[in-house]
Amino acid sequence: MRGRCAFRICRGSEAVPATLRVTDASEAQHAIAGLLADGRTAEIVARATRRPYGRPLQTDAILDLRALSGITVYEPGELVLSAQPGTPLSLIQSTLAEQRQHLAFEPPDFSRLWGAAPDRGTLGGCLSVGLGGPRRPSAGAPRDHFLGVKGVNGFGQAFAAGGRVVKNVTGFDLPKLLAGSLGTLAVMTEVTIKVMPAPPSTSTLLLHGLDDAQAVALMGEALSSPAAVSGAAHFPAAVANTLPALRSAPGAVTALRLEGLPRSIGARLEHLTRRLAHYGGDCTLLDESVSRGLWVEVADVVAFAGASERPVWRLSTRASAAVGLARTIMQSLEGRYFFDWGGALLWIELAADSLAHQGIVREACIRAGGPDAHATLIRADEHVRARTAPLPPLAGSLAALTERIKAQFDPQRLFNPGRMYAEL
Amino acid sequence: MRMPAADPGLVSRRAEFLGALRRFVPGEGVIGTPEELAAYECDGLTAYRQPPLAVVLPADTAQVAAVLAYCHAQGLKVVPRGSGTSLSGGALPLADAIVVGLGKLNRVLEIDYANRCVVAQPGVTNLAITQAVAERGFYYAPDPSSQIACSIGGNVAENSGGVHCLKYGMTTNNVLGVEMVLIDGSIVRLGGRAYDAPGYDLLGIVNGSEGLLGVVTEVTARILPRPEHQQALLIGFPTVEAAGSCVAAIIDHGLIPAGMEMMDRLAIQAAEAFVHAGYPLDVEALLIVEFDGPRAEIDEHVSIVEALVARCGAGYLRISSSERERLQFWAGRKAAFPAVGRLSPDYYCMDGTIPRRCLPQVLRRISELSQTYGLAVANVFHAGDGNLHPLILYDASLGDQLDKAERFGADILTLCVEVGGVLTGEHGVGVEKRDLMEVQFQPSDLQQQQRLKCAFDPDGLLNPGKVFPHLCRCAELGRMHVHAGALRFPDLPRF
Incomplete structure (x- = not known):
């Protein structure tokens, strides 16, 4: 791709990029036209809470969308909400809660993991990073709830895609492409998401003392049952002991979440305990508030929040490969880990930082995880992230296609250049 | 409906293409006789027909790759086809294109x-x-x-x-x-x-x-x-408004039923006459609400809906008491399209989505349009998600009725967009709604979609004439700076 990065690095990292604050869509478009005319690159931010994700940026300017904030349309009966991208997620979540609705994709907040105070950031940031929480297997990720977008591309052109209704197949599904694109394709100026009724009640069944293999098998069986399990995580003892919600239970813990009407939860619990009885061991039930707390801790990975100098990896894999993958990595590196998504998501905190772990983790993905396993370095020193690829690399044909897509949205590489991949 | 003009140069090389394609896909996998090509001249949208240059039926991924690489090298257009059930003409062939049918790739791996x-x-x-x-x-x-x-x-x-x-x-x-x-x-x-x-x-x-x-x-x-149990409620209303308010009340109550379907009077009557599902005939709107899950949950949901239904002014309520009865409730709905088809030689199925609160307004307007065009319409509606399927009854053998039906349909879809909805909820744009895309999207919106197309298919060989009212001009899009959303070549021919 283009050789513009070298030019910017020559200017030195001390140079302070100019901040362009925009308050509406037309100002955003105007600012982008200016960047385009001057050939200047920009970091796209709002509250910047997710800045530690991906590669660190060196840009000529900062395009600050924080003031592009506010819910523009909320129609609970239509299950849709539109907002400007700088709208705080906390405002959206409290607004939804008033109508007993929620974001079913359970957006995680990694602030504490990154050594900062809790801050859910903005809706735009959440969609741009695109990660789903513990409800991922049953309710999907942000991509599954992202219905419509208005934005400005790197040609300086405003465009819209998708719609404001929950069922729509008119034209290419560009919202999905923008979800998880880390602001490298377009600057969003308004987004529409699907919102869902919040489950009135939550309960969590804890099963104690299972090893990893037993736990992943049990979670698979639970997720294969009609009990509508909406969270399935396993914490080996070294992690379980550090979670406030599990402190009273020594040893490994496997957690299964059930949500819905209390009577329904009761019936499903009965079904589950009967079906899973052959695994043996003790089980306990968490009450409503402890249960809610536990799944926030799982989503936000608070188990690894303490020692911010230690690298944290997030591995996505097929559940059937998860135990082998964890074992392979732990044979070479010291650390702690736990499983979410019934095993399909593996979180690892390594004891010490080094550049060597990258090769070991990625190699383990290939050898033990299967063709679809991939690892993201979620927490690492800035210089490590700058010198390496924190996001999983793409196969050759996909990398080429990805570059062609980038060129059709942002050919001058104005937006977040190098945030995803050095060359993108 | 205009399709991109066929390239006579490509059409004249038909024999050469057939020979070459047979090298990649042996035996009966390449079809070239007019009799056999006729089977592929349309999909589920039967109003439009066009035999392709040839049909290729590859048997594995390697054959598909070889065929596409060849087409790419020759500048030969490709229309992919699955079972050919598209209701929007997504698999409509072109005279200078080959159809790549995936029917032989039919194994669960x-x-x-x-x-x-x-x-x-x-x-x-x-x-x-x-x-x-x-x-x-x-x-x-x-x-x-x-x-x-x-x-x-x-x-x-x-x-x-x-x-x-x-x-x-x-x-x-x-x-x-x-x-x-x-x-x-x-x-x-x-x-x-x-x-x-x-x-x-x-x-x-x-x-x-x-x-x-x-x-x-x-x-x-x-x-x-599979959920443990399923149960359905069959609810009749004296007005469409009452049915719409009941749907809203169910969603507002925080319930997401597994299915929530509405039919209007004509659809109810047609379905009942066809499959005898036991539908009431003295109602203006019928709702099927289905819940699934554990018994205890269904019981609770059903009792909530029972209470809501009474408040919404429903005049008829039946709750399925057996699996047989539940399937019977569905039998009428699932047969609604062919049932309506019995009322008329032809029908045209629309597929817009609207915000649900606009339902009464939209149905009123559809009824007015029905008067204006002199064509009857039956409405079937995925009520939970606002996806409307008006079925316009017409007779293609009668003069201008097809044309009227299409204009009526376009008016309905335009109405869907006007009230905040979209052109298609599940059937796709295809050729059918292609020329309405500019009702929903600005030129700059469509350009961004076409740019994405250019990243995959810069020569525009895959399924040309579908989705976009103007062909992609990737070279132009790549360097185009559009001002105020205006298309640079507004006078280029449309199809």
Whole structure:
């Protein structure tokens, strides 16, 4: 791709990029036209809470969308909400809660993991990073709830895609492409998401003392049952002991979440305990508030929040490969880990930082995880992230296609250049 | 309906193309006789017909790749086709294009219960996936009404829905990965069996891309455990407004039924006459509300809806007391299209989505339009998600009725957009709604979509004439600076 990065690095990292604050869509478009005319690159931010994700940026300017904030349309009966991208997620979540609705994709907040105070950031940031929480297997990720977008591309052109209704197949599904694109394709100026009724009640069944293999098998069986399990995580003892919600239970813990009407939860619990009885061991039930707390801790990975100098990896894999993958990595590196998504998501905190772990983790993905396993370095020193690829690399044909897509949205590489991949 | 003009140079090289294609796909896999090509001249949108230059039926991914690489080198257009059940003309051939039919790729490759997914070739029918996993208590959730015939590859192309997608999502929410051949013959894998994939969400844009981005040669579909129980309520209303307010009350109460379907008077009467489902005939609107899950949950939901129904002024309520009765409730709804088809030689099925609160207003306007055009209309409605299927009755043998029906349909879809909805909820744009795209989108919106197309298919060889009212001009788009959203060549011919 283009050789513009070298030019910017020559200017030195001390140079302070100019901040362009925009308050509406037309100002955003105007600012982008200016960047385009001057050939200047920009970091796209709002509250910047997710800045530690991906590669660190060196840009000529900062395009600050924080003031592009506010819910523009909320129609609970239509299950849709539109907002400007700088709208705080906390405002959206409290607004939804008033109508007993929620974001079913359970957006995680990694602030504490990154050594900062809790801050859910903005809706735009959440969609741009695109990660789903513990409800991922049953309710999907942000991509599954992202219905419509208005934005400005790197040609300086405003465009819209998708719609404001929950069922729509008119034209290419560009919202999905923008979800998880880390602001490298377009600057969003308004987004529409699907919102869902919040489950009135939550309960969590804890099963104690299972090893990893037993736990992943049990979670698979639970997720294969009609009990509508909406969270399935396993914490080996070294992690379980550090979670406030599990402190009273020594040893490994496997957690299964059930949500819905209390009577329904009761019936499903009965079904589950009967079906899973052959695994043996003790089980306990968490009450409503402890249960809610536990799944926030799982989503936000608070188990690894303490020692911010230690690298944290997030591995996505097929559940059937998860135990082998964890074992392979732990044979070479010291650390702690736990499983979410019934095993399909593996979180690892390594004891010490080094550049060597990258090769070991990625190699383990290939050898033990299967063709679809991939690892993201979620927490690492800035210089490590700058010198390496924190996001999983793409196969050759996909990398080429990805570059062609980038060129059709942002050919001058104005937006977040190098945030995803050095060359993108 | 104008399609891109055929290139006589390509048409004249037909024999050469047939010979070459037979090198990649031996035996009966290349079809060239007029009699056999006639079978491929249309899909589920039968109003438009055009035999292709040739039909190729590859038997594996390697053959698909060889065929596409050849077409790419020759500048030969390609129309991908699954089972040919598209209702929007997505698989309508062109005179100078070959149809690549995926029907021979019809095997379920792997059932992976540990990761709750099925790996299938694209020609496997939607229902066959459910049948393959039924013995272990699983199913594939999206259930378009053509599920007995439509293929999973076609479902991906159209991002198909069904009556249960309010609760369980569309195809895009239920597919984990695909293998796809790009127009240059290269093979890419998007997604897999893990829940997310690195890089841009290309799987997300391939779903619903209507054969414009590549040819899907393998699909990994999520399967779900079948719910313990299902129960349906059949509710009759004296007015459409009352039915609409009942739907709103159910959603407002925080319930997401597994299915929520509405029919208007004409649809009810037609369905009842056809399958004798036991529908009341003295109501203006009928609602089927289905819940699934554990017994205790269904009981609670049903009793909530019972209370709501009374407040909404329903005059009729039946709750299924057996599986047989539940299926009977559905029998009328599932047969609604053919039932309406009995009332008239032809019918034209529309597919707009509207904000649900606009339902009474939209149905009133449709009824007025029905008077204006002199054509009857029956309304079937996925009420939970606002997806409206007006069925316009006409007789193609009578003078200008097809033309009238199409104009009536266009008016309905324009109305859907005007009230804040969209042109298509699940059938796709295809050729049918292509020329209405500018009702919903600004030129700059369509240009961004076309730019995406250019990243996959810069020569515009895959399914040209579909989705976009103007052909992609990738070279122009690449350097174009559009001012105020104005198209640079407004006077270029449309088709």
